[in-house]
Amino acid sequence: xxxxxxxxxxxxxxxxxxxxxxxxxxxxxxxxxxxxxxxxxxxxxxxxxxxxxxxxxxxxxxxxxxxxxxxxxxxxxxxxxxxxxxxxxxxxxxxxxxxxxxxxxxxxxxxxxxxxxxxxxxxxxxxxxxxxxxxxxxxxxxxxxxxxxxxxxxxxxxxxxxxxxxxxxxxxxxxxxxxxxxxxxxxxxxxxxxxxxxxxxxxxxxxxxxxxxxxxxxxxxxxxxxxxxxxxxxxxxxxxxxxxxxxxxxxxxxxxxxxxxxxxxxxxxxxxxxxxxxxxxxxxxxxxxxxxxxxxxxxxxxxxxxxxxxx
Numbered sequence: 271x272x273x274x275x276x277x278x279x280x281x282x283x284x285x286x287x288x289x290x291x292x293x294x295x296x297x298x299x300x301x302x303x304x305x306x307x308x309x310x311x312x313x314x315x316x317x318x319x320x321x322x323x324x325x326x327x328x329x330x331x332x333x334x335x336x337x338x339x340x341x342x343x344x345x346x347x348x349x350x351x352x353x354x355x356x357x358x359x360x361x362x363x364x365x366x367x368x369x370x371x372x373x374x375x376x377x378x379x380x381x382x383x384x385x386x387x388x389x390x391x392x393x394x395x396x397x398x399x400x401x402x403x404x405x406x407x408x409x410x411x412x413x414x415x416x417x418x419x420x421x422x423x424x425x426x427x428x429x430x431x432x433x434x435x436x437x438x439x440x441x442x443x444x445x446x447x448x449x450x451x452x453x454x455x456x457x458x459x460x461x462x463x464x465x466x467x468x469x470x471x472x473x474x475x476x477x478x479x480x481x482x483x484x485x486x487x488x489x490x491x492x493x494x495x496x497x498x499x500x501x502x503x504x505x506x507x508x509x510x511x512x513x514x515x516x517x518x519x520x521x522x523x524x525x526x527x528x529x530x531x532x533x534x535x536x537x538x539x540x541x542x543x544x545x546x547x548x549x550x551x552x553x554x555x556x557x558x559x560x561x562x563x564x565x566x567x568x569x570x571x572x573x574x575x576x577x578x579x580x581x
Contacts, residue, residue: 277437279362280443280448282443283359299350307343310339314340323562336553338380343545345545361448365448367432370428371429374428381523382413386410391490393405424472431467437456450472468527476528480516480520490509515548519544523544
């Protein structure tokens with residue numbers, strides 16, 4: 271494929287051009303990134319080293335979701351943190367395309383994992399007697415493989431039509447990262463067809479998955495009428511955590527990608543929720559009221575302390 275771009279690098283404006291504000295943002299986002307990686311890795315390690323949790327589909331998917339959250343954050347946040355200390359924020363064309371591919375790859379996989387987790391809750395609540403026979407380890411592995419494949423397909427499509435953009439003029443991106451709409455604004459051609467492609471590949475996917483999740487949780491809520499009050503409380507607790515994550519992740523995606531390029535002026539501030547804040551909040555949402563996870567984390571820390579003392 272022949273690249274039509276004459277631009278070799280981009281200048282990123284970031285979240286603020288005020289040096290004092292940038293110093294504050296540097297400290298804030300550095301803490302957020304460290305907390306994000308630490309929180310998600312604690313969940314991944316705890317589940318991997320707890321056979322009882324790893325053998326449960328819900329926690330199997332949760333470990334994968336936490337890994338994806340750490341990947342999404344690592345694709346965006348370190349570069350943004352470094353840029354806060356730089357007077358001129360520059361990213362090469364190759365690095366820009368790599369960041370664009372990586373963000374949409376991991377985010378696309380995460381959307382499918384969220385759908386798989388909703389299916390897990392549906393089977394657990396609506397068909398509890400068949401839970402272990404339906405959600406086998408083989409099916410869970412297939413769903414994870416589908417999420418990887420779906421994320422790759424979604425991302426490679428984005429890259430293919432992004433590389434068709436003739437970027438021959440300005441190279442200043444009013445954003446904190448390389449993304450589709452900021453690049454479309456720099457194109458030296460009419461971009462209406464590209465906007466439609468963005469909607470078809472990103473916006474429509476977000477809307478479809480969000481709608482499916484809403485329907486699945488509607489069915490779950492309807493079926494809870496037949497459960498005891500204790501069963502309803504426990505089911506709503508686990509479902510509530512998942513719904514919170516879905517809203518924080520998919521609603522900003524819909525606002526950004528299911529629109530016209532000129533219809534939303536706070537894109538980069540909204541995308542912060544998807545790329546920075548949601549990966550931070552997911553560990554808190556899933557562990558704050560989950561006694562099983564909290565107890566497993568405590569056991570793991572006790573084992574680590576014993577091993578450290580012996581060493």
